[in-house]
Amino acid sequence: MICERSETCPFFPKIIQGDVDKELEKMYRGNFCYGLFTRCARYVVFKVCGKVPDDLYPNMHDMATKLCGEYTKNNK
């Protein structure tokens, strides 16, 4: 399964840039975008909140929980 946002996710063009980060991109894409994307912090926040900060990394699960909690609290 591939994440529905794999072509449009702004994380890679905006945050993961340049040759130095190519390995990092490969790792994130393999672990999340083309793998367990439902465990991606960005995916979860997007699904719950409808938007996600560009600079939220796929493995920032604590921040994802916080953002989802705040969104849910403010949109009851």
Ligand code: SF4
């Ligand atoms: S970083 Fe997360 S939200 Fe973005 S394409 Fe990959 S799995 Fe989907």
